[in-house]
Amino acid sequence: MSKHAPLIPAGEDDITPETPVKGTRRGVPTAVQAKRKPRLASVPLLRIFVPPEALAPAITGEESMPAGDVPAVAVVPLARAADVSPFELPGSRLRVSAGSASRGWYAPTISGAPTTTRQAEILNTGIIGAPTSFRGVVNGRDNLSSTSISHDAPTAYNQQPRELTSPNVLILGTVGAGKSSFTKTVMVIRPLLLNKHRAVVFDKKDQGGVGEYTAVVQRMGGTHLLFNPDGSGTRLNLLDPEIVRGTGLRGQGALVNAVARIVRDDTPSSVWERKATRYALQLAFQSFEDGRVPTPSDLLPFLGRVPSDKELSKKAADRFHQAGLTIQYALDDLLEDFAGTFDGETSKDVDLSQKLTTFDVSQLPDDGPAVPTVMAIGNMWLMGRLRQERGFITNVVYEEGWHMIGGPSSRLVKSNQKLSRSLGISNVFVMHKGTDIPPDSPGYTVVQEAQTIYAYRQDRDEDARWVTQTFNFAPDTQEVLMNLRPGNCVFKFGSNPETHMQHIRSQWEAEVTDTDEAMEAGASAA
Structure with missing residues (x-):
């Protein structure tokens, strides 16, 4: 006898699903909820269109009950699907004809294993979506889902x-x-393929006597501006007209005081020094209104002059004079060491006519005021130039970005944040560690406001902790940062959770962006 309760014949259509039909199990009367079979189930050729569950026997849940547990007389409640655990159901064929099923018709004959929704999640890879949209440029691959990560901060x-x-x-x-x-590929090469995108790079790392971005300029086409300590290279004028056009006399005065602060080992300018600088600039620009462009050497004689219309006391006039001389001496020290770099009109090849422009400061001394001064002047020059060329998105990459956000120039960056956004500038700061930025520096605010973070390996525990706390990473990310393999980073944008990403390059990109060719050449020669 079948283990299952007897079924209702297919032809008795007058029986409803609610009609209990008595059966027996081990000689004990039972009540089984009858199932109404479709009419097609009685037609041999059309039975294949009947769902398998309609042909399955009714299940009461008593199939596995031991004989000793069955009472002499029992009235069993009507069986319902919810009364039987899926783990207690016997496997059933998914199709009537095993031969047809083996040839791929309708469904396989292999019985599925019972499971739960939680267990089946891993079988559906669709639930692991990409952490970003398709907009922007490809950054790399998500190590969790193996999906592509695309992002571009301006986009x-x-x-x-x-x-x-x-x-x-x-x-x-x-x-x-x-x-x-990563910076060369994702912040420079790939964005240049987008419409109305360009890049300006302050290139600090030396590679064979030139900056490391020189190969990128040669392959992509662009302008390479090389600054030499002997003055034989490119020159930037501290008083270039583009600076005044971009930020006005206030911005020009802030730049002069920032350069003086760089030369004086981060000694900030006093109120008197700022007033004396502003007055000297007014005199200098008035003197050259109808002539050539003024230069830092032209500004020096005006620093220390006292306005005659202010009716200052003798003591105040003397203090104003001394404040101007302090700035004059600082600029004079800079021009004595780097006259060819900063004393004179800006070189004609300093232009944004190409989609890629590099300010190569790799040959300037690592210590001293030259590198941060070029970055500061270049930043303000860009502000003025971009006012005349709106409509472009410009990635401005600062290699060794500490000079801009950790040093005296941080006030310039902070004060020009709003203007930078309106001009389509995306500042990209590349640096080794964030602990170099003083917490009370204006640059620290710039760091906190950054909404796109790529954190590569941090060797020291305090550096990894700084990244985790500053950008609100998950606590366990601190250990991840200290064990990242080369080419892997922790990526976060906006309020989205961080993602473990692997940077992927094409063979061509790897050749162009290689920064270890000198080491590799030495190894091959050995």
Whole structure:
């Protein structure tokens, strides 16, 4: 006898699903809820269109009950599907004809294993979606889902609604972690393929007597501006007219005081010094209104002059004079050491006519005021130039970005944040570690406002802790940061959770962005 309760014949259509039909199990009367079979079930050729569950025997849940547990007389409640656990059901064929099923018709004959929704999640890879949209440029691959990560800070900032509140980008990592090759590929090469995108790079790392971005300029086409300590290279005028056009006399005065602060080992300018600088600039620009462009040497004689219309006391006039001389002496020291770099009109090849422009400061001394001064003047020059060429998105990459956000120039960056966004500038700061930035520096605010973070390996525990706390990473990310392999980073944008990403390059990109060719050449020669 079958283990299952007897079924209702297919022809008795007058029986409803609610009609209990008595049966027996081990000689004990039972009540089984009858199932109404479809009419097609009685037609041999059409039975294949009947769902398998309609042909399955009714299940009461008593099939596995031991004989000793069955009472002499029992009235069993009507069986329902919810009364029987799926783990107690016997496997059933998914199709009537095993031969047809083996040839691929309708469904396989293999019985599925009972499971739960939680267990079956891993079988559906669709639930592991990409952490980003398709907009922007490809950054790399998500190590969790193996999906592509695409992101471009200006593109995300310009979305409606905005995905970011700031287009600035911060890239951190120890030497050899892969941040340089990533910056060249994702922040320079790939964005140049987008419409109305260009890049300006302050190139600090020496590679064979020139900056490491020189190969990128040669392959992509662009302008390479080389600054030499002997003055034989490119020159930037501290008083270039583009600076006044961009930020006015206030911005020009802030730049002069920032350069003086760089020369004086981060000694800030006093109120008197700022007033004396502003007055000297007014006199200098008035003197050259109808002639050539003034230069720093032209400004020096005006520093220390006292306004005659202010009716200052003798003591105040003397203090005003001394304040101007202090700035004069600072600028004079700079021009004595780097006259060919800063004393004179800006070189004609300093232009944004190409989609890629590099300010190569790799040959300037690591210590001293030259590198941060070029970055400061270049930043303000860009502000003025971009006012005349609106409509472009410009990635401005600062290699060794500490000079801009950790040093005296941080006030310039902070004060020009709003203007930078309106001009389509996305500042990209590349540096080794964030602990170099003083917490009370204006640059620290710039870091906190950055909405796109790429954190490569951090060797020291305090550096990894700084990244985790500053950008609100999950606590366990601190250990991840200290064990990242080269080419891998922790990526975060906006309020989205961080993602473990691997940077992927094509063979051509790897050749162009290689920064270890000197080491490899030495190894092959050995």
